[in-house]
Amino acid sequence: MSSIVVLDYGSQYTRLITRRLRELNVFSVIVSGRADINEILAHQPRGVILSGGPTSVYDENAPGLPAGLLDTGLPILAICYGMQLIAQACKGVVSPSQVREYGKAELSSYGGKLFAHVDGEFIAWMSHGDSVSKLPRGFRAIASTKDTAIAAMEDEERGWYCLQFHPEVRHTPKGNLLLENFLDRTGLKRDWTPENIVTQMTREIRQQVGEERVLLGISGGVDSSTLGLLLHRAIGKQLSAVFVDHGLLRLGEAEEVERALLELGVNLTVIDASERFLQALAGVSDPEEKRKIIGREFIEVFSQEAKAQQSEHGDIRFLAQGTLYPDVIESAGGYGAANIKSHHNVGGLPKDLKFELLEPFRTLFKDEVREIAHALGLPAQLRNRHPFPGPGLAIRCIGEVSRERLEVLRKVDDIFISALREFGLYDDTWQALAVLTPIRSVGVMGDGRTYANTVVLRAVSSLDGMTADWTRFPHDFLATVSNRIVNSVPQVNRVVYDITSKPPGTIEWE
Numbered sequence: 236m237s238s239i240v241v242l243d244y245g246s247q248y249t250r251l252i253t254r255r256l257r258e259l260n261v262f263s264v265i266v267s268g269r270a271d272i273n274e275i276l277a278h279q280p281r282g283v284i285l286s287g288g289p290t291s292v293y294d295e296n297a298p299g300l301p302a303g304l305l306d307t308g309l310p311i312l313a314i315c316y317g318m319q320l321i322a323q324a325c326k327g328v329v330s331p332s333q334v335r336e337y338g339k340a341e342l343s344s345y346g347g348k349l350f351a352h353v354d355g356e357f358i359a360w361m362s363h364g365d366s367v368s369k370l371p372r373g374f375r376a377i378a379s380t381k382d383t384a385i386a387a388m389e390d391e392e393r394g395w396y397c398l399q400f401h402p403e404v405r406h407t408p409k410g411n412l413l414l415e416n417f418l419d420r421t422g423l424k425r426d427w428t429p430e431n432i433v434t435q436m437t438r439e440i441r442q443q444v445g446e447e448r449v450l451l452g453i454s455g456g457v458d459s460s461t462l463g464l465l466l467h468r469a470i471g472k473q474l475s476a477v478f479v480d481h482g483l484l485r486l487g488e489a490e491e492v493e494r495a496l497l498e499l500g501v502n503l504t505v506i507d508a509s510e511r512f513l514q515a516l517a518g519v520s521d522p523e524e525k526r527k528i529i530g531r532e533f534i535e536v537f538s539q540e541a542k543a544q545q546s547e548h549g550d551i552r553f554l555a556q557g558t559l560y561p562d563v564i565e566s567a568g569g570y571g572a573a574n575i576k577s578h579h580n581v582g583g584l585p586k587d588l589k590f591e592l593l594e595p596f597r598t599l600f601k602d603e604v605r606e607i608a609h610a611l612g613l614p615a616q617l618r619n620r621h622p623f624p625g626p627g628l629a630i631r632c633i634g635e636v637s638r639e640r641l642e643v644l645r646k647v648d649d650i651f652i653s654a655l656r657e658f659g660l661y662d663d664t665w666q667a668l669a670v671l672t673p674i675r676s677v678g679v680m681g682d683g684r685t686y687a688n689t690v691v692l693r694a695v696s697s698l699d700g701m702t703a704d705w706t707r708f709p710h711d712f713l714a715t716v717s718n719r720i721v722n723s724v725p726q727v728n729r730v731v732y733d734i735t736s737k738p739p740g741t742i743e744w745e
């Protein structure tokens with residue numbers, strides 16, 4: 236599959252470049268700037284983008300261009316540090332600047348293919364110390380700012396374009412146009428669409444799996460459900476999907492997932508293990524202990540079922556996992572890492588259960604999985620669900636987890652989430668949840684005094700869950716939810732809204 240290779244020199248925006256290209260329906264991969272040319276060519280690039288980076292070309296051990304890159308004849312888009320590498324390699328002059336230019340700058344462009352449809356002046360995000368002070372041979376300057384004479388340069392003949400600013404960030408409003416102009420120069424077809432991804436992955440899965448069988452654990456989340464659908468499309472009954480229902484999902488969620496997958500024809504076994512999980516959790520209040528118990532029980536139930544399926548169907552060779560591209564990049568250690576190793580492993584499974592891993596989503600971002608889910612017919616309600624932790628409601632029942640407490644929490648959570656949908660706020664919220672606390676407080680209802688539970692509502696906006704801000708909901712909405720909860724869940728008489736961002740708070744309470 237042809238691609239654009241993004242060479243990573245340590246820019247905080249490297250991943251964003253890949254995202255932008257994917258949004259433009261082009262497949263792209265991140266490769267370390269220190270990679271060998273063969274590793275780059277293995278990705279069948281039609282163009283190469285050099286990211287920025289924190290280093291100066293004059294630093295000791297500064298990463299250089301992969302040997303042979305400039306002889307490949309490939310179009311190159313070089314950003315910031317990348318531009319300086321090209322300038323240096325082509326015998327231009329890079330000068331250390333006394334002042335770091337950082338932030339928004341006004342650029343004037345003077346033509347060139349890269350700036351097609353970008354008229355004259357535009358705003359761009361600059362972040363650099365060094366800059367090119369003398370053009371390399373074959374290049375001409377195509378943009379400048381008041382502080383930087385050569386803010387962009389090109390060698391149109393060879394298809395090499397260099398920018399002293401970041402086209403990939405939103406602060407460069409016309410950045411996508413520049414990326415599109417570069418893509419036009421590479422001649423790469425913009426056909427990385429959900430339908431094509433499905434077709435291609437189906438073909439690859441069939442090739443890898445052949446006549447063998449595949450086991451897949453379904454968690455109820457969008458990744459594993461989508462993977463189930465994809466595998467079903469690719470290999471039909473050779474797939475055994477196993478849904479371990481730990482009884483810690485939201486109201487009606489387990490049934491919803493089961494119904495959707497069965498209706499779409501997935502070969503699914505559902506194991507209701509809720510009693511077993513509840514027993515194992517009885518009397519446990521510590522959050523980490525809860526997580527450990529749930530992890531351990533899950534492995535046990537899953538392994539038992541795997542063995543049962545082995546004895547029924549004979550050997551199962553593959554275990555499918557919904558590993559995503561960010562996991563792959565992270566476990567590669569980011570910039571400069573030589574090997575990509577999977578940090579999702581089956582280490583927890585007993586020794587007599589050996590599988591080869593099948594990870595069809597290794598190249599995908601989360602929102603691409605959602606698009607594929609759409610292409611495969613997963614209902615919108617399941618596809619666009621908020622993130623949900625593996626240990627489920629157990630870590631939202633502060634203190635002990637019991638069937639009764641889970642039931643209360645489920646009702647509260649359902650009122651909150653349903654209201655979010657009703658008020659059209661669900662899709663704009665990154666994650667929303669309810670927490671049942673062990674705190675009881677005094678209230679008054681009708682003529683009577685109450686002494687009942689306190690629940691917390693929490694909702695956040697976030698990009699990736701690493702940092703988050705609490706959501707400023709309209710007061711009327713919060714008032715409605717609070718009334719509904721207290722009026723219809725007798726065990727609860729007080730509702731509070733969490734206004735802590737992350738950091739210092741975490742998203743979950745446990």
Ligand code: XMP
Pocket residue numbers: 526622623624625626666700701737740741742743744745
């Ligand atoms: P925190 O609470 O750490 O959560 O701010 C960040 C994101 O991770 C989810 N989360 C978990 N997911 N197993 C999971 O699969 C867990 O043990 C777990 N703990 C937190 C949380 O819901 C949020 O999306």
